Amino acid sequence: MRQPPATPEFRYRAFISYSHRDAAWAGWLHRTLETYRVPARLVGRQTTAGVVPRRLAPIFRDRDELASAIDLGSKVREALAQSANLIVICSPASATSHWVQEEVLAYKRLGRSGNIFCLIVEGEPHASGIAGMEDQECFAPALRFQLAANGEPSAEPTEPIAADARANKDGRRNAKLKLIAGMLDVSFDSLKQRELQRRNRRLTVITAAALLIAAVTASLAIVAMRARHEADVARVAAERRQRQAEDLIDFMLGDLNDKLHRVEHLNIMEEVDNKAMKYFAAMPTTDVTEQALAQRAKALERIGAVREEQGHLADAIASYQAAATLASSLARKSPTDAAKQLQYARILEFIGRAHWYEGELDAAQASFEEAQRVLLRAEPYARQDLELLFELEIVDNNMGHVLEARGRLDEALVSYRSALALSGKLVAAKPDRADWAAELGGAHNNIGKLALLHGDLASAIAEYGSDNAIESALAARDPKDFSQRDSMLTVRAILGRTMALVGEDETGMHHMQQAVDMADGLVKSNPDNSGFQGDLARYSAQLARLKRINSDLPAAGALIARSLSIVGAMVEQNPTENDSRRLQAEAQTERAAQLLAAGQVESAHAQVLVAMEALRPMLAKQPHERATVLANMAAQLLLATTTTDKERAAELLRGVVAIAQAQPSGQADPRLLSMQARALLALGNDASAQPLIQQLWSSGYRDAEWLAVLRREHVAYPINTDFQKKLLAQNSGDH
Incomplete structure (x- = not known):
């Protein structure tokens, strides 16, 4: 899986501030944010919030009451400083909470007022100004007023950015999506459409899980029925297992079948999970066959996967660990059985992944390391088992991400290189496996990121070139897959830009022109897709720069005019969308550079001033976001020249x-x-x-x-x- 840049500016995506009377809301929000998967269409896009990641983890949530302190602890202050956003759970309890007030003030004093988001769960905004409703105020004073020069709240009011989770307002689901859209600086609609698709897939997941559990319990029922004939003592246990199995089957085929038509209710799968977990907990592990235990472990693994999908990470880990207990027992009894070792290692990987999403890096790394040891012990007994190699590659990849999150980039590079070698073997063995090809591309991408950060342009070009080849091949398999074509043109543009950095301008412009042409085709096929329009505007502006510095001013002028036209319409349609406004400023800067190249110094100066006015507040809000940093530096250099x-x-x-x-x-x-x-x-x-x-x-x-x-x-x-x-x-x- 591909991840955000190797060295993020902040350790945490967000800090959740809340009154401990709202702990249930904080727990829900923490789980739902850390397990949320960003739509693939948006992953990798540059916004004012940075490169859009695949996951939002880690999210910081303080679990201590701090009752004995009179000031914020060092841990909390450090976490605030290392958090890209602050989310305040707003209720009458939090509005009067000393700690919520102090956390908001501390965050505002860091100069990040624009990165504070509110989740209203109870009470009313600004009720303190309405006679008789003062006790319903849900915004803390630090949220309602701007800071004065002395760092204290002033009398000047401000309007917090808020999502309303109350049932008669946005509701939980839409409020969650609004928060995520604000944190990533993407449109709410782009997330809402993806959520609808996921809801449809959830029906399939629930059905599959139900059928799997039904098959497992049916098998146990058959075993129980056969055991009834063996002995009088065994008959009682067999009848007990049969009754439990039939009860679970009746539930799934009766009540569950009806509830599947109302899949909007998230408690449906929880009900199945809880009933199945009670069943498995009641069953002995000493008088059943190894096959039944393996089936039981598989069912528990599936329950964990569904709970993880729902965002219940603690419950998912409990299910995975129950599965691991059974799988570990089977693996120990048969150390030369590669299939049993593989099942155990895979469950350990799931445990590690869930811990990783929780931000528990120590636990995640420990699980991945144990999975790696299990697989390596099994490797001599399964030298030709490609699935085992695939699991080793996934462990290396995940281990690299954990090390990357810890800032141990050299060690992460070792893991990524191992993942590259393993995924290369897999693709060579089965070129048609798209998931293996995707892992290979991800390994190249990860290594390319680290190479660029280390200034190793040759390696970065090689890795991006490999990724480009993979994306192109995957796009060729399904020419109608617009999302894959968009991925391909993005990598092509990145490769072109990087080639130009080493002086290969002709090759760079060729790749950039291909990216522009592909983006143009996507816009014509999907004229309402703002993402495709943004790609066309962005890569047209970047190609315009290459044309200009290679003395082709007419071509550069045509490209930048087109870019400004597209992005101007985008900004007019959504004037608060920072990504479009930064892209517009970048295009304006390039237009100013072209005017300067044509000898029109005053016009160039006026044009770059406009760009600077737009970029300055963006840099103040996100002083370490790389695209914004580079855009500001370029504009300031040009302004100094003019x-x-x-x-x-x-x-x-x-x-x-x-x-x-x-x-x-x-x-x-x-x-x-x-x-x-x-x-x-x-x-x-x-x-x-x-x-x-x-x-x-x-x-x-x-x-x-x-x-x-x-x-x-x-x-x-x-x-x-x-x-x-x-x-x-x-x-x-x-x-």
Whole structure:
């Protein structure tokens, strides 16, 4: 599975602040956010909230009462500082909670007021201003008023961003989706449509689970019936098992069948799970066959999967652990039986995954390591078992994600490389297995991310090239799969941009043109799809830059005009959508650069000022979001070039350096380094620029605009022949 960038700016996606009288709501919200799977169509998209991840975990929820403290503890303050968003569960209890008030104030003092989201569960907003309803106020004072210069609430009111979970308002489901849309800076509709699709799939899951449990219990009933004839002593136990099995079967085929038509109620599957779990708990494990125990473990595993899908992670872990107890017993009795070892290892993986979604990295890593040990012990007895290799690959992949989340990138890289090797063997053995191909692409993608962060452009190009080949092959299998075509064009554009960074402009522009053409085709087939329109606008603007720096101003002008037209309509339709507004500012910056290249300095200055006005508040809100950071740096460099005020120009250039140096991660990103070095050179600080120039040269960075700057500054920057050889070797398949 693919994950967010290797070094996220924040440890937690969100911090949940709540009164402990609302603990049940906090528990529900924590589970539902951490287990929510972002629609694949949105994963990887750049928004002002960062790269859209596949999962929202981890979410921080304080479980301590803090009753003996008079101030927020260091753990809580640290968690607040490391949280990208603050979610406040709003009720009359939380409105009067000292700790909710202090947590909101502490978060606002970090300068992140725009990242506070409210979930109304009880009471009324702003009821404190209505006579007779003061006790119904659900917003804490820190939420209702802006901060003054001294960091305390002022008298100036503000309107919190809120979702209303009450039954007569948004309801739980829509409130959850509104919170997620705000946190990721995506549209509510894009999540709502996906939720409807998931609801339909849930019917299939419930039906499959019911049939599986029915088959297991029917088998146990048959065993019980046969056992009745063996002995008088066994008859009592057999009849007991038969009665329990028949009771469960009657429930599933009777009550459950009726309830399946009302799948909107989430308690349906819980009812099945609870009844099945009681049945299994009552059954002995010493007088049944190994086959029956294996079936029981499989049923418990399925119950865990359904509970995980529902967001009940603690219950899912309980089911998985019950399954693991049975599977472990079977595995110990038959150490040379690869199938039993495989079942046990797979359940351990599920336990690790559930812990990972909970943010319990220690427990997750322990489960993955145990699964790995089980599989490695079984490997000598199943050398040709591809399913065992597949499980080993998944363990490596998941282990890499846990290590990545811990910031142990070198160790994560070892796991990702092992996953790459294993998935390569699997695809070679069975090229038609789409899930194995997807794992291979994910491994390349993960390694490419780390390579780019380390400034290893040759490896990044090789990995993105491999991913591009896989995405293209998967798209070719089903040409009508628009989502897969969108994935393919996105990877093609990333590869093109990266090729241009090492001076391969013709190849880069070729890939970018293909991405633009594919996006154009998708827009024509799906004119109402804003995602496809955004791709067309984004990649048209990026291709326009490559055309401009390669002296093709007419083509660059046509591309940027199209991009501005598309994104202008998008912003007009949804003026609060930050991704579109940033894309518009990026296109405006590129338009200003084209005007400057044509000698229209004043027009260029006016155009980039417009872009800067839009980008400045975005940077203030998300000072470490990479796309916003790079857009601001580019605009400030251009503004410094077009202004006639030398002091103002110097101030802008120092601002570029400050932005670069303030980044907590990805310091080796060549785009970041090059703009920092450009600002230092323009300030006349050649000594500070020189180490950055050397680092860029060593990485093979040869962006055409960067080379033009070096020529103007008379800085020697010869071709790095060693890098060129490495790049050639990797592109020839030596990687």
